[in-house]
Amino acid sequence: MVFAARTRLRLLAGTGLGSGALALGASNRVSAYPFFSSGAAPSKEANPAVLMPSGGTASQPGGSTSPSGLPASTAQMRGPVFVLNSRDASVSFIDPIKMTVIGEVNVGKEPHHLYPTPDASQVIVASAMSNELHWFDPLRGQLSQRIRQIDDPYQLGFSPDRKWFATAALRLDRVDLYRYNQRGTEPLQMIKRIPLPKAPSHLWFSADSRTLLATLQDSGELAAIDLDRQEVLWKMYIGALTAGVIITADDRFALVGVMGEDHVAVLDWRQRQLIGRIPTGKGAHNFRGAGDRRHIYVSNRVENTISCLDTSQWRVVANLAVPGGPDCMEIAADLKTMWVTSRFARAVHVLDLPSGKILQRISVGRSPHGVFMYQRAPWL
Numbered sequence: 001m002v003f004a005a006r007t008r009l010r011l012l013a014g015t016g017l018g019s020g021a022l023a024l025g026a027s028n029r030v031s032a033y034p035f036f037s038s039g040a041a042p043s044k045e046a047n048p049a050v051l052m053p054s055g056g057t058a059s060q061p062g063g064s065t066s067p068s069g070l071p072a073s074t075a076q077m078r079g080p081v082f083v084l085n086s087r088d089a090s091v092s093f094i095d096p097i098k099m100t101v102i103g104e105v106n107v108g109k110e111p112h113h114l115y116p117t118p119d120a121s122q123v124i125v126a127s128a129m130s131n132e133l134h135w136f137d138p139l140r141g142q143l144s145q146r147i148r149q150i151d152d153p154y155q156l157g158f159s160p161d162r163k164w165f166a167t168a169a170l171r172l173d174r175v176d177l178y179r180y181n182q183r184g185t186e187p188l189q190m191i192k193r194i195p196l197p198k199a200p201s202h203l204w205f206s207a208d209s210r211t212l213l214a215t216l217q218d219s220g221e222l223a224a225i226d227l228d229r230q231e232v233l234w235k236m237y238i239g240a241l242t243a244g245v246i247i248t249a250d251d252r253f254a255l256v257g258v259m260g261e262d263h264v265a266v267l268d269w270r271q272r273q274l275i276g277r278i279p280t281g282k283g284a285h286n287f288r289g290a291g292d293r294r295h296i297y298v299s300n301r302v303e304n305t306i307s308c309l310d311t312s313q314w315r316v317v318a319n320l321a322v323p324g325g326p327d328c329m330e331i332a333a334d335l336k337t338m339w340v341t342s343r344f345a346r347a348v349h350v351l352d353l354p355s356g357k358i359l360q361r362i363s364v365g366r367s368p369h370g371v372f373m374y375q376r377a378p379w380l
Helices: 002-015 017-029 072-078
Strands: 081-085 090-095 100-106 111-116 123-127 132-136 143-148 155-158 164-169 174-180 188-195 200-205 211-216 221-226 231-237 242-247 253-258 263-268 273-279 284-289 295-300 305-310 315-321 326-331 337-342 347-352 357-363 368-372
Touching (some): 081 111, 123 155, 164 211, 174 200, 174 211, 200 242, 211 253, 284 326, 295 326, 305 326, 347 368
Parallel strands (some): 242 284
Antiparallel strands (some): 132 143, 174 188, 211 221, 221 231, 253 263, 284 295, 295 305, 347 357
């Protein structure tokens, strides 16, 4: 019964139908914290995407052939764009220049998120319902290894010091911590399973790798885990249907997407103090740093927009229209294009950030979720 209820809630949150109902039920729990102004619509000159700093890129291994069958030109320099089709249990590969699907491979059930290894030599696709990780060569799209018996890896990530690997087991109400050994025959060593109800969904490590933040979707909370002691430090209520979480480049503030209340919560996470809320749009969900250490994008899945937040002013400075339930975002290394999965449209949309216009709509599988490209902007 618990699993069935959790599954229904996940589906409702995914469609946006559950968020509105839960927001009404939880609205009386919102404390009197200030709402930051969302700001007026910016002029083209004020668009932060125009202020594009030089972005870092990963090193590029050589090679002219692709064992996966992808075109050599794509595999050689840039690698394909990875898109996870969560309801089709597959990964679509897209040529980043031609913006066309060039391949597809089956993986385990419900691949939702993916994450590069610290040395960027592999990208890990996590299949939640089949309890496994698929490791791919990000340049060639070739499967390198498959690790089974990783329980419900809905979300995943590595700590900045490269010592920790964590997964959020959403349906099992816990966060699992592993030691990462890049050179070992078994790269992941289970250290501790930490019970963390209800429904841990998104994760973010602090810059010093001592704390892991996790949003708890069903209870509307944010939790902090002490990595040295492998125990929960604290939990605090944020709002209905907490989703994405990110820490600012200065490591001072945490931002949480509150899907059921259509805003981004801003916290001094070390002091456990909620300092304000930024209205963004219906179904405020997930984050992607712009790569300039100042601006952060948030996808509003029900509103069908992506808002750009200026963390120096705590306000929305741009809104980009993206149809079909925008979810996860990826930004190219030149900071000029953004790739967005549209969960309800079986599509990926490619945006030109300086103009805010959609360059291309690319059809993929059902319920596309995670997206990744090798030559990408920095996390923040």
